Amino acid sequence: MPHPTKKEDFPVSNVRHFLEPGPVVLVSSHWRKQTNIMTLGWHMVMAFSPSLIGCVIDTGNHSHALVHNSGECVINIPPASLVDAVVGIGNCSGREVDKFDAFGLSPGESEKIDAPRIEECYASFECRLHDDAMIERYNLFIFEVVKAHVAPSADEQTSLHYRGMGEFMLSGNAIDRQALFKSSMLV
Amino acid sequence: MPHPTKKEDFPVSNVRHFLEPGPVVLVSSHWRKQTNIMTLGWHMVMAFSPSLIGCVIDTGNHSHALVHNSGECVINIPPASLVDAVVGIGNCSGREVDKFDAFGLSPGESEKIDAPRIEECYASFECRLHDDAMIERYNLFIFEVVKAHVAPSADEQTSLHYRGMGEFMLSGNAIDRQALFKSSMLV
Numbered sequence: 020m021p022h023p024t025k026k027e028d029f030p031v032s033n034v035r036h037f038l039e040p041g042p043v044v045l046v047s048s049h050w051r052k053q054t055n056i057m058t059l060g061w062h063m064v065m066a067f068s069p070s071l072i073g074c075v076i077d078t079g080n081h082s083h084a085l086v087h088n089s090g091e092c093v094i095n096i097p098p099a100s101l102v103d104a105v106v107g108i109g110n111c112s113g114r115e116v117d118k119f120d121a122f123g124l125s126p127g128e129s130e131k132i133d134a135p136r137i138e139e140c141y142a143s144f145e146c147r148l149h150d151d152a153m154i155e156r157y158n159l160f161i162f163e164v165v166k167a168h169v170a171p172s173a174d175e176q177t178s179l180h181y182r183g184m185g186e187f188m189l190s191g192n193a194i195d196r197q198a199l200f201k202s203s204m205l206v
Numbered sequence: 207m208p209h210p211t212k213k214e215d216f217p218v219s220n221v222r223h224f225l226e227p228g229p230v231v232l233v234s235s236h237w238r239k240q241t242n243i244m245t246l247g248w249h250m251v252m253a254f255s256p257s258l259i260g261c262v263i264d265t266g267n268h269s270h271a272l273v274h275n276s277g278e279c280v281i282n283i284p285p286a287s288l289v290d291a292v293v294g295i296g297n298c299s300g301r302e303v304d305k306f307d308a309f310g311l312s313p314g315e316s317e318k319i320d321a322p323r324i325e326e327c328y329a330s331f332e333c334r335l336h337d338d339a340m341i342e343r344y345n346l347f348i349f350e351v352v353k354a355h356v357a358p359s360a361d362e363q364t365s366l367h368y369r370g371m372g373e374f375m376l377s378g379n380a381i382d383r384q385a386l387f388k389s390s391m392l393v
Contacts, residue, residue: 033370039247040367040375041228060226063250065262073251073260073346077261099381106386118314153340157252157348173386180227180367180377183220184392185384188377190367194286197372199293205371 021100023125023138024166031070034164035097037142038072039064039190042178042188043105044076045095046074047126048085049134054126055113056137058105060181062094067206070164071149077158081113086160090148091132094162095140099177099189106185141170208287210312210325213355218257219325220328221351224283224329225232225259226251227377230292232282234313234320241313244269245292247368249281251292257351258336268300273347278319279336281349282327286364287377290347291304293372318353328357329364 038044061075072094076083077154097105104122111118119126119135126135129145130193136143153159170176176191180188197205210374218244225231233244243392248262259281263270284292288350291309298305306322313322316332338345357363367375384392 029213036369036371039228040369041226061251063262064248065346071344073250075250081360102381102383103386106383110386110388110391136357150343154284156337157258159252163345177378182223182380183226183380184223187381187383189379189381191364191371191376191378194289194376196289196293196374199290199297200372201297204297 021139024170026170029169030165031164031167032067035064049093050085050089056118058109072162089136094144096138096142141173141176143168208326211357213357216354216356218351218354219254222251230368235279237272237276243305245296259349278321282324283329306364328360328363335349
């Protein structure tokens with residue numbers, strides 16, 4: 020099992036660096052006495068500033084109510100070494116299982132919200148619900164990232180990308196094309 | 207330069223297999239006499255059936271008006287070998303450049319819509335605008351995939367995943383965890 024990873028402050032306007040490539044994330048939430056984690060692949064960067072992220076969280080997930088009622092969550096990015104926990108978390112319900120306990124994960128205190136971070140993940144983005152207008156129609160939550168924590172080793176981590184049917188793609192090598200960009204496009 | 211890739215019909219409800227891992231896509235559009243291509247990284251699967259995809263297309267992009275006015279586009283997935291075209295397309299405007307011509311790409315006829323496919327891409331998803339309610343506030347287009355075309359070699363292709371600042375991550379190896387899934391979760 021991976022160990023907790025020490026993380027540092029990271030600019031919220033730049034979380035796209037980690038989310039835009041499309042990794043599977045673990046969403047942690049808390050409401051009243053309930054805490055939960057869900058596995059989520061349906062997310063999208065929507066704006067840099069405010070830092071907005073769209074996520075589709077189906078009503079079938081126990082987390083839907085916790086996130087909706089609390090108006091908060093943490094989007095955590097797990098390293099590939101957590102793949103079996105990522106699958107297990109997606110295959111059971113927080114109605115029956117304490118997922119932090121069942122999967123040996125460590126809740127960490129968030130700075131700006133009550134939902135816990137997951138210490139074994141290499142990036143954790145504290146989010147507040149920014150717009151609920153599309154929740155009823157599409158289960159689409161639009162969050163604002165209000166605080167970002169990233170491990171110094173994050174760029175060397177391998178991320179998981181889900182393809183359906185139990186198959187994941189692992190992140191591969193990086194290539195730099197900065198020299199081909201107009202400077203105004205380099206964000 | 208890559209050659210045009212022959213593609214076959216693919217179930218629209220399963221385009222998540224290619225989009226959920228988060229590749230950079232090329233969005234092709236057509237309205238009246240204008241045709242354009244844009245590079246896009248801000249997209250998300252929103253539903254299987256109907257097959258819904260959310261995309262953020264900023265008003266600064268020439269394609270915004272073409273897609274909005276026509277209510278159509280094609281989401282194409284380029285192989286990594288097209289990376290310089292992907293960058294170039296994102297660094298010039300369709301107001302000034304015929305991008306198919308400038309980047310040596312071949313427009314192919316779509317079946318259900320007027321916007322052209324990009325033949326050099328290994329997957330092309332013909333989309334109709336499904337919901338425009340969030341375009342004004344967030345530039346969020348919710349599309350329905352009405353026809354999908356995928357090359358038989360698609361699973362062996364390397365996709366590009368954008369991190370900002372001119373850096374791309376390449377897709378890596380696949381890992382199979384199907385055996386860990388409850389059968390009801392295998393979609």
